[in-house]
Amino acid sequence: MSTYPPTLSALAPKAINWSIALSILLILAGLFAVLIPPFSGLAVTLIFAWAMIVSGITHFVFAFKTHTTGGVLWELLVGAIYLFTGVYLLLHPLDALIVLTLILAVYLVFEGIVEIIQSFQLRPRHGASWLLFDGVITLILAIMIWRSWPASTVWVIGTLVGISMIFSGFSRLMLSLAAKRALNQSV
Template identity: 35%
Template sequence: MKTVGNDLVRHQLHENRKWYLGLGILLTLFGIVLLVSLPLATLSAILIFGALMMLGGIIHIIAGLKIFSGTFRILWLLFGILYFVAGYYAFKTPAQTAVVLTDLLAIFLIIAGAVRIFNAVLFKAVQGWGWILFSGLLTLIAGIVILKTPGAPFWVLGLFLAMDVLFQGINYLSLASYIKNDVPKSSADI
């Protein structure tokens, strides 16, 4: 019974291989374009962030008016207004928003790196603790470098977006390649 389900999934993957291949090519190209133009990628990330925050604000306000009552209504309306204002601020002042978000990211990386280093010290008796320490040091250094680099707000967020899009494209290309090399059973056997 389980193999019939697996065969059906394999058959569906083969039917849609060209879509995975096309999406992989498109995302990989977009990732490369974003890597070449990191300020544009950062601006895109900020504008998407702003638009999603404003949309989230509208949804919170609608939910506050339609679904909730009493204190919950007030909280949902307040959150909706705050989301909308934050999104509007991001949309209207993308450079300032990039600075704020990059600084927050750097601070998060510094804290995460310090926590990993602390965990490495705690797990020093466990084999592989050095990798935890190495990871913590890299994360801590990345946070400090981002925080101390004056131009970082204009490329860091774009780099994260570009790398994500690029690796998603490579992932789809790998899936399409795997599907091509995996010979399915005929649909009559399913």
């Protein structure tokens, strides 16, 4: 006779196994993204476009829940901008990918500069040199993207998203395996 709801100890092994499976899928998807960056870059653009459309619709819904005239107008305006942008991105995904690549390059320039400044502010502390290293590498990547733009559009977004997915998958997998070992030791 089973009890309802299931106990935490009964759910934990299933959750850990699902986490391991999803981690492996994330790693495989990341490898796919790195191996075929133009396809994955366009996929990221289309996902971003749909996210903008959903955000626009959400703002329209919130507009009717807002009880002030200014709030309604503001929500309608923001919703229209999100919706228009999302639809435009869906209709022109290659142009959107080109613009996203340029925005990424600009973002990386600012991130690299901030990391370098922070490394000098933290300089007497242990590990500040790693922040300097990170800032320099980030600036080099930004310059590589910028100098080869718009040709860099073909590889940048897909490759970086793929690398991020691989690292996220591995970290999730390691955490899941550690949780599985801890669960097995406690039983």
